[in-house]
Amino acid sequence: MAKHETPMLDQLESGPWPSFVSDLKQEAANRAANPNNLEYQIPVDVVEDILGVLELSFKHGRTHWKHGGIVGVFGYGGGVIGRYCDQPEMFPGVAHFHTMRVNQPGAKFYKTDFLRNLCDLWDLRGSGITNMHGSTGDIIFLGTRTEQLEEIFYDLTHKYNQDLGGSGSNLRTPADCIGQARCEYACYDTQGLCYHLTQEYQDELHRPAFPYKFKFKFDGCPNCCVASIARADMSFIGTWRDNIGIDQEAVQAYIGGELNPNANDHGDRDWGAFDIQKEVIDLCPTECMWMEDGKLMIDDKECNRCMHCINVMPRALRIGQDRGLSILVGAKAPILDGAQMGSLLVPFVKAEDPYDEIKEVIENLWDWWMEEGKNRERLGELIKRQGFQKMLEVTGIKPMVQHVQEPRHNPYIFWKEDEVEGGFDRDINEFRKHHQR
Amino acid sequence: MALDYEESKTKIVEKLTKKAKTKSKFYFSDLAKILEAKPREAKKVVNKLVEEQVLELWSSGSTSMYGLKGIGKQASAEQED
Numbered sequence: 001m002a003k004h005e006t007p008m009l010d011q012l013e014s015g016p017w018p019s020f021v022s023d024l025k026q027e028a029a030n031r032a033a034n035p036n037n038l039e040y041q042i043p044v045d046v047v048e049d050i051l052g053v054l055e056l057s058f059k060h061g062r063t064h065w066k067h068g069g070i071v072g073v074f075g076y077g078g079g080v081i082g083r084y085c086d087q088p089e090m091f092p093g094v095a096h097f098h099t100m101r102v103n104q105p106g107a108k109f110y111k112t113d114f115l116r117n118l119c120d121l122w123d124l125r126g127s128g129i130t131n132m133h134g135s136t137g138d139i140i141f142l143g144t145r146t147e148q149l150e151e152i153f154y155d156l157t158h159k160y161n162q163d164l165g166g167s168g169s170n171l172r173t174p175a176d177c178i179g180q181a182r183c184e185y186a187c188y189d190t191q192g193l194c195y196h197l198t199q200e201y202q203d204e205l206h207r208p209a210f211p212y213k214f215k216f217k218f219d220g221c222p223n224c225c226v227a228s229i230a231r232a233d234m235s236f237i238g239t240w241r242d243n244i245g246i247d248q249e250a251v252q253a254y255i256g257g258e259l260n261p262n263a264n265d266h267g268d269r270d271w272g273a274f275d276i277q278k279e280v281i282d283l284c285p286t287e288c289m290w291m292e293d294g295k296l297m298i299d300d301k302e303c304n305r306c307m308h309c310i311n312v313m314p315r316a317l318r319i320g321q322d323r324g325l326s327i328l329v330g331a332k333a334p335i336l337d338g339a340q341m342g343s344l345l346v347p348f349v350k351a352e353d354p355y356d357e358i359k360e361v362i363e364n365l366w367d368w369w370m371e372e373g374k375n376r377e378r379l380g381e382l383i384k385r386q387g388f389q390k391m392l393e394v395t396g397i398k399p400m401v402q403h404v405q406e407p408r409h410n411p412y413i414f415w416k417e418d419e420v421e422g423g424f425d426r427d428i429n430e431f432r433k434h435h436q437r
Numbered sequence: 438m439a440l441d442y443e444e445s446k447t448k449i450v451e452k453l454t455k456k457a458k459t460k461s462k463f464y465f466s467d468l469a470k471i472l473e474a475k476p477r478e479a480k481k482v483v484n485k486l487v488e489e490q491v492l493e494l495w496s497s498g499s500t501s502m503y504g505l506k507g508i509g510k511q512a513s514a515e516q517e518d
Binding site: 067068069070072075077078080081082099167168169170203207208209210211212213367370371375376 | 475
């Protein structure tokens with residue numbers, strides 16, 4: 001018999017999809033049965049109460065959580081988010097229900113024993129409920145009491161060599177794709193750069209002094225599996241400067257049907273014979289591909305790295321050899337409104353340890369944003385408010401063609417008086433000699 | 438020029454105490470303004486004030502704010518005092 005009646009939540013289980021309500025009920029039953037004889041450090045019925053408070057919120061049409069809190073672990077200004085229920089008598093198990101963000105391993109690359117250790121710790125000292133993963137990439141522990149925070153932090157850092165992530169007006173936990181560890185498209189070592197910057201900017205990650213959140217995300221190629229271009233204040237996307245590699249024999253093998261397109265991703269149905277014209281060449285957004293004497297040709301200077309041809313024929317086409325990354329800035333994906341994609345700032349930079357050129361761009365941007373940014377203003381909003389040109393000035397990057405989408409489309413780069421010979425003043429009489437009013 | 442810690446502490450405590458009746462939480466930029474310092478310089482002082490528990494941090498999860506320790510409704514409302 002459940003502790004609280006939850007008719008509205010029960011309805012959520014009736015759809016065709018997996019339901020978090022079923023998961024919570026399963027965890028509630030598991031905690032009650034306590035098969036491993038744990039000495040639970042927070043109330044055993046915490047999960048029952050989370051179901052109860054959620055049902056009540058549905059009934060009332062408003063939340064029963066208070067906003068934020070002052071809790072944290074000593075020395076850190078992020079990683080813990082205070083959550084308190086405003087009906088603690090009714091739901092004592094969730095009177096405190098703090099969130100902890102755990103910095104995920106690079107590319108979310110972990111072994112099962114690592115996960116088991118984290119879950120065992122969380123079963124003992126928390127609710128057992130996790131969010132794998134939060135949108136910033138962290139492993140999120142949902143729900144514990146204040147007195148457990150330091151205990152959990154000690155075990156995480158001392159036993160499992162694992163840090164907390166970022167929250168609040170901090171650098172958020174940097175997130176990366178699996179990169180060169182398993183992906184042939186990766187143009188740089190995403191995990192290398194992500195780890196390096198995480199270590200370099202520990203102070204920014206743990207001690208809030210920014211106007212608002214700031215996110216780094218690292219994608220090894222323009223497929224953008226981490227979606228950095230859509231949600232990171234600063235996204236690092238792998239690219240190349242030379243030409244796409246072509247294996248003409250493999251192209252013929254795709255045309256002849258010996259190789260399946262998209263690595264056989266669509267092999268569960270018969271879509272008919274592969275048509276390179278229809279499925280690759282005609283879909284190239286810059287129309288830079290054609291067949292000539294049975295050979296696939298690419299006008300590489302027109303390529304905009306959409307990755308479609310490489311994704312369709314990975315055995316025939318390869319990313320270039322002169323590899324590095326592009327830096328885009330200003331993306332954000334807020335829940336309510338104001339979503340914005342990143343704008344290209346650095347078209348190409350080599351990504352080599354110790355990444356000094358990259359860090360120079362980061363620190364120049366931060367200095368500008370920390371001084372000029374309004375409270376709760378993201379970098380993308382500051383760029384819009386003060387202008388892209390201002391950002392180029394503070395980063396010391398010269399305007400270049402890659403900054404402009406197309407002529408006269410986004411003419412945000414203007415001449416300044418000191419850049420123009422003779423300035424903006426002119427002799428009007430001299431002018432009128434040659435030009436009538 | 439590096440900020441003098443004791444002098445900065447006095448400035449912040451005085452200013453925040455003065456405002457305590459109407460406001461108990463401040464953005465980092467408010468503190469930097471009180472110190473009349475660049476954010477990176479102010480951060481060193483503010484971090485030390487948090488470490489010494491003169492200031493405490495409040496976070497909504499997305500935003501962080503600073504206040505004098507124990508001032509405001511938060512602590513008693515959350516049974517943390």
